[in-house]
Amino acid sequence: MRFEIVTLFPELFDGLRTGLLGKAQEAGVIDIQAITPREFTSDRHRTVDDAPYGGGSGMVLMPGPIVETLDHLDEARGGKPTHRLLLTPQGARFSQAHARRFSELDSLTLVCGRYEGFDERIRGLVDEEVSLGDFVLLGGEAAALAVIEATARLLPGVLGNEESAADESHADGLLEYPQYTRPEEFRGERVPDILRSGNHAAIARWRRKESLRRTLERRPDLLETAALTDEDHKLLDEIRAER
Numbered sequence: 001m002r003f004e005i006v007t008l009f010p011e012l013f014d015g016l017r018t019g020l021l022g023k024a025q026e027a028g029v030i031d032i033q034a035i036t037p038r039e040f041t042s043d044r045h046r047t048v049d050d051a052p053y054g055g056g057s058g059m060v061l062m063p064g065p066i067v068e069t070l071d072h073l074d075e076a077r078g079g080k081p082t083h084r085l086l087l088t089p090q091g092a093r094f095s096q097a098h099a100r101r102f103s104e105l106d107s108l109t110l111v112c113g114r115y116e117g118f119d120e121r122i123r124g125l126v127d128e129e130v131s132l133g134d135f136v137l138l139g140g141e142a143a144a145l146a147v148i149e150a151t152a153r154l155l156p157g158v159l160g161n162e163e164s165a166a167d168e169s170h171a172d173g174l175l176e177y178p179q180y181t182r183p184e185e186f187r188g189e190r191v192p193d194i195l196r197s198g199n200h201a202a203i204a205r206w207r208r209k210e211s212l213r214r215t216l217e218r219r220p221d222l223l224e225t226a227a228l229t230d231e232d233h234k235l236l237d238e239i240r241a242e243r
């Protein structure tokens with residue numbers, strides 16, 4: 001899968017050359033291209049922003065250099081389609097469902113705003129707008145990094161163990177069960193006996209119950225949309241009776 005990032009600060013994405021995403025790029029599973037609209041300006045100062053019409057503080061990204069960058073990327077892709085995403089606090093809140101949907105694409109183009117934001121006409125150039133959450137960042141880059149990581153790790157061949165993406169928080173609409181590793185006892189807290197029992201069926205049941213318990217305690221809203229079985233409802237009744 002190809003990730004294209006339109007950003008005033010391509011160097012912020014250099015970190016993606018390390019770790020699992022670095023390996024995935026070396027293996028050709030993903031390709032990440034960060035490109036600055038400054039390359040597509042014609043003036044001496046490589047101007048990409050200007051003061052807002054009507055006055056007010058800060059600078060606003062101009063549409064021209066962004067269009068030129070998107071056209072260049074289309075050409076470099078040989079006209080193959082992409083899905084264009086604008087990172088903005090005014091977009092839909094990014095979720096695992098977005099990441100799953102994006103991981104089905106061949107190409108995702110992420111457009112990052114900066115300063116006071118971007119000219120309204122840039123909105124017409126994209127397919128979708130997403131926000132990382134109800135807070136304001138300096139620019140779209142941190143949000144783009146989050147979208148790339150969450151999407152890329154769902155692609156076959158990116159995670160060492162395909163199981164780990166299937167099992168964790170939000171994969172099936174629930175939060176993940178508690179995890180333990182060595183030592184068996186740490187500062188008086190012991191690993192639950194059942195996890196050392198070797199009884200796989202009992203461990204699976206415990207994990208499902210703890211996943212439901214954690215979701216009920218921390219994110220009860222998720223239970224309204226999670227696909228729950230009759231057995232899950234029985235486990236939830238048990239948890240409520242234990243409270």
Ligand SMILES: C[S@@+](CC[C@H](N)C(=O)[O-])C[C@H]1O[C@@H](n2cnc3c(N)ncnc32)[C@H](O)[C@@H]1O
Nearest residue numbers: 087088089113116117131132136137139140143
């Ligand atoms: C300082 S913000 C501009 C905010 C803009 N004036 C507004 O009120 O919507 C600069 C850029 O950071 C990015 N950004 C800020 N917060 C974000 C968030 N929560 N999610 C995604 N992108 C964000 C956007 O690309 C935005 O254009």
